[in-house]
Amino acid sequence: MDKTLLSTYFIMGSNNVSRPPLEVLEEALIGGITLFQLREKGENALTGDAYVEFAKQCQSLCQKYKVPFIVNDDFDLAVQLDADGVHVGQSDLNATVIRPQFKGKILGVSVHNLEEMQNAIQAGVDYVGIGPVYATSSKADAIPPSGTKMIKEASQRFPAMPIVAIGGLQAEHTAEVLQAGADGLSIISAIASAEDATAATQSFVNAVKNI
Numbered sequence: 001m002d003k004t005l006l007s008t009y010f011i012m013g014s015n016n017v018s019r020p021p022l023e024v025l026e027e028a029l030i031g032g033i034t035l036f037q038l039r040e041k042g043e044n045a046l047t048g049d050a051y052v053e054f055a056k057q058c059q060s061l062c063q064k065y066k067v068p069f070i071v072n073d074d075f076d077l078a079v080q081l082d083a084d085g086v087h088v089g090q091s092d093l094n095a096t097v098i099r100p101q102f103k104g105k106i107l108g109v110s111v112h113n114l115e116e117m118q119n120a121i122q123a124g125v126d127y128v129g130i131g132p133v134y135a136t137s138s139k140a141d142a143i144p145p146s147g148t149k150m151i152k153e154a155s156q157r158f159p160a161m162p163i164v165a166i167g168g169l170q171a172e173h174t175a176e177v178l179q180a181g182a183d184g185l186s187i188i189s190a191i192a193s194a195e196d197a198t199a200a201t202q203s204f205v206n207a208v209k210n211i
């Protein structure tokens, strides 16, 4: 995949915002996010038809701004909507199962150690997500944060594999995370909870540009 797509990777579910989620998403798209992941999970997450309808609305907004639309966890929905990609964790459907059924699409996996990363590479994923780098309140079952240690190890051991950092990221962390070897930052709350998601996104986009 084109690694620059990972540079400002916004992740959101309807329960990550305190105002209309499509409004927040459009602001982020205007601000210049490079990739979007719908992550509809946890308390008050939409289910059933409301979930599918919301996903379709997010997808059409992304299409309007020509930003790829990725679905978290739910491979069936990604196929149903002909999404641009899917992102799975270690306890979701395995990347080795998904890959042959999802050719030409973006497949990302969360990894927490080099063994998981090696397996992901063997499965043929397009990128890996590594984190939490810093403490996060957006993932209930997150493992303890480990700073940029794993990103450094991973990028040295597997230099060709695109890496996106996740967890507690603010625009101020951009230089540290990219210098550790990540290709980009994935962000929930710093954009989803911002009063002005366009401005919040622009602070990430500008930080990446200024490296």
Ligand code: TZP
Residues within 6 Å of the ligand: 131, 132, 135, 136, 137, 138, 139, 142, 166, 167, 168, 169, 186, 187, 188, 189, 190
């Ligand atoms: N995986 C590891 S941390 C995290 C996920 C999904 C949440 C990141 O959210 P935030 O608000 O950017 O810390």
Ligand code: MG
Residues within 6 Å of the ligand: 072, 073, 088, 089, 090, 092
């Ligand atoms: Mg998952």
